[in-house]
Amino acid sequence: MPEPISVPSTSPIPSATFLGDINTLLRGLSDSDRSVWQSAENRLVALGVQAVDSLLPYVGDGGSSRLKWSAESVLKRLGDEALPRLREIRRQGPGRLRSNALKVLVDLGGSEYLDEVDRRAVERLVRIKLLDELPVKVPSEAGRWLAFPADRLDDAVSALGLHCLRPATMVMGVAGATRATDSLQFQDSQGTRTAYRLFITPGFETWRSDLQIQNWRMLWGNSFIDQLDGFALADKLSERCGEAHFYVIDPYNSAENWYVAREGHRMRSFGSHDYPQFRREPLPFEVEYKEDADEDEAEEYAEGVPYALTAANSLSVEPGPMPASGTHGHGWLATTHPDVPNSRFRGALPI
Template sequence: MSEEIAALVRRLAAESRDDRAAARDALIALGAPVVPHLLPLLKNDGTPGGTAAELCLEDLGTAALAPLREVRAHGPGALRSAALRMLAALGGGDALSDADRAAVERLVRIKLPDEQPGDLPADRWIAVPKAEVADIVRALDLHDARPVTTAMGLSAAVHHENSLSHPADDGSDATAYRVFITPEFEGWRLVYGADYLNENWAQVVTRLSAHCGEAHFYLVDDYDGAWLWWVSENGQDRRGYRTYGDPQWIGEPMEFERDLMPDEDPDSEDYDEEYAEGVRDPEEVASSISVQPTVVEVLDRVGHGWLAVTDPDVGHGRFRGALDI
């Protein structure tokens, strides 16, 4: 059996795509015994063999968990790191041993004091001024908030699985989300959650402003060519723009917009039509009235980030993904 598996594993790196696909199908059919043989290929990220091996493990799913745990517990040592990554990718934190979870928590505590967050994503985010983490957690009814590095928070809430469907008490389907609250940057905390904000941004910005006084939502969708920004104060919409909204604008122009709006005759050559109704670009708005995610690296930072979930019955461990730390 081991010789057959070894031959199939070598074919995963074949030049022929058909040959790689046939080897992958054969390995999946053999099941759990192939797992230790696939792990060495994971050291070669981005190569055809490494990618094919990872796809094999993903297709094996839960059947791969027991042999991966065996490698974590008993080696060989050179494969233990790859086994840990695949355990998290396939089964989330719940698939890890108590010792592995404790080791991750220790590493987070070590990295937190000196972490360098770097720039943050600027596709969709919420900005809240002068709010404590507890205020945001309470406003959004979040649960199990725990300290994380910025890299870990973004991995969990943006780059990996960040929403889960599960049965509600009444038998209907419910969705649980992961939400990342950043450190404070010059008085502002940013809130991330790819699926959470995509599906709930209007409710989120309203609830945050009702509890914290003010909240902004920003969206830059390069795929659809959509811009959206929204300012809510004390639970009420103040000002907003949506590329595909009907209407596009709500509220009266803010002071920073009035400074940019042209006073000249619309028929004159100097009339700046771009700012005739207000400012459309969310990043330009953020730079004027809050903070831009792409420049936080140079801003004063206070504290660290927090990762939370929206459902008390769905903990962090059920979300799949090997998180950065």
Template sequence: MSEDIAALVRQLAAEDRDERRAATDRLVALGAPAVEHLLPLLTGEDGPGRSAAEACVQRLGTAAIEPLRKVRAEGPGRLRPAALRMLASVGGGDALSPADKAAVERLVQIKLLDETPGDLPSDRWVAVPGAEVKDIVRALELHDARPVTTAMGVSAALHHENALDHRSADGTTSTEYRVFITPEFDGWRLVYGADYLNDNWAQVIEKLSTHCREAHFYEVDEYHGAQVWWVMENGQDKRGHRTYGDPEWVGEPLEFERDLMQEAAEEEGEGEDAGEGGELYGSDETGGYAEGVRDPEEAASWISIQPSTVEVLDRVGHGWLAVTSPEVGHGRFRGALDI
């Protein structure tokens, strides 16, 4: 049997995709005994064989947990890191042994001592000025907030499973999320959650602005060509723009927008005086500010902070990772997080 499994594992690196698929299906059908043969591929360089081996373990799911735990406990040592990563991928934190959980926690605490967060993602985020973590947690009714590095928070809230269906004891089903609250940057904290914000952004900023006075939402959706930025104060809309909104604009232009409109109008006037070429220049420059600023990152640069610049801003504290339900802990979310 072992020789047959070894042959199938070698087939995972075949050039022909159909061969790789056939080997994957047969290895998955073998169940838990295949795991120890797949792990060596997971220690090598990226390539078809490693990707196929990861896919096999993922498809095995909970059947892979005990063989992976055995490697963590008994070795060989060179396979232990891959076993830990795959345990988190297929079973989440709940699949880790108490010793592994403690080791991860110690590593996080060490990393927090000298963390240097890089720039943050700028596709979808919420910005809150002057709020403590406890205020954000209370406003959004979050639970089990834990200190995390910025890399870990971004990894958990954006790059791995960050939403799951939960069935309560009373039989009702809800979707629960992981939410990352960043360190404070120049007096602002940002909130991330890929599925959380996609599903709930309007309610999120309403709650935050009600409890924390002010909250902003920003989104740049390059795939759909959509841009959104929204400002709420004390639970009320102050100013907002949505590419496909109806209406597209909400509220009156903010002061920075009025200044840009005025500058653009003056440039347009100078362009008209300059003749045909000037008229074209004036038209190009003023078109984007005819009704206000559409670019979320530009708006953020004026009224809050840009995620792409936090590396050079003054930072206070560290990030926090929380969940939206007291019945759903961090351990149910799958994924091997960056630290």
């Protein structure tokens, strides 16, 4: 748990000689010679809390990537030793370091390391951003995600055993479920277990081929989907929500998958490296693609549609830019265990 907030000042006024030594070490962090920047990192770690103020300016978005990476590495290695000074900066300044101190506090231990004032401020900022975040964009370059009917959110939460639902912007949610720490080991009466963080998008309005409107939500969570099996999760979701889909785009392995489950059972699937690639009977949208295929496309669509994004666009919702008029509600960050809230996951998220 976080240390008590009440701490004595840990930042004595440094001497000119000390500042000169710090500046030399900071220059060393940017050196292309591995031995030089590693030595500078080690010496800064040895200085302990005295180095915190000098490192903080370089953990934001500015500065060279080498210096930024090394500054963050030193602060992570300092760990709990840096927390009192970081909290002191949040309360008393200097003002130019306050925002970066907030980022490092969350990077070191999650938002539970913030005091109540900072937690309320972050929650207020999220609420403000949610008011005008439309239109949104769901990343489509690569990934794996689930989809389920938007009006079955409560059923999805129940089916997957989710907890600690927290409103989140799109950029915040996708980062929390795919780029930041999204799994966490913890101890309970059953021993060592793993909790996962995932993101459920707003509802997105789409048009079916028969011109009927439907609304779908996506569920993103790399570790959650990888470890608990996206195909099994789609089956479980469909038992409670009627229908659910699982999509995979994997450029590294030149692979794509799409999977449709209804009432807990596979209805249709495609996998680039599966054998056979297609399973169960073609769905209506695939029949349309086959019938509309020209001479060059006839072989491509002979058995069905082999593209995850095409299937997503036809069956539920395809990632990418989402128009404001067709986006309903907001996204949610959630976890898979009641004793592991979102605040336990490390890493500052963009809002």
